[in-house]
Amino acid sequence: MKPTKQLMEEHNAIKLMLKILDAVGKKLQSGEKVDFEHLDQILEFLRTFADKCHHGKEESLLFPAMEKAGIPREGGPIGVMVREHEIGRGFIKELSNAINDYKRGKMDVILNIVGIAKSYIELLAQHIEKEDNILFPIADNILTQEVQEKLLEEFEKTESEQISANKHEELLQLLNRLKKIYME
Secondary structure, three states, X not given: OOHHHHHHHHHHHXXXXXXXXHHHHHHHHOOOOOOHHHHHHHHHHHHXXXXXXXXXXXXXXXXXXXXXXXXXXXXXXXXXXXXXXXXXXXXXXXXXXXXXXXXOOOHHHHHHHHHHHHHHXXXXXXXXXXXXXXXXXXXXXXXXXXXXXXXXXXXXXXHHXXXXXXXHHHHHHHHHHHHHHHOO
């Protein structure tokens, strides 16, 4: 398996969570209550799986390997991806604050939650599209087989150090539970 294939598989999980987040936003907007625990779980998934684990592997391993192979960070696709990760972190922080207000009974934040969620979903959907169709094919073409194998080893090591293998599996199970609640 190529490291980019592993990242694309993670993209599929992230895209599913974005669909769940969109469904939650629609429920909130229609006046339905959403379980606070589910909101916290969505945030945990996005912070831990999408950002800490997935974006962490890109930023600390894949992107530096690509830079070493000659792809510039500044003025190139890597710089754009890193900037979008940062924007996404800002959206998650805003979303978390708005959800905390909602949990404290402030109903006037619902439109804010929905708006932030839509912005985040749009950002990540476009971001994933660019990585899958532009950045990852570049990586596949310029990184040697040896570098790709080393990246896969480092991905596994990073994941176990950052979140643990159990946590990764736990987050995927959480994703499936929320899918059953909001998507079926």
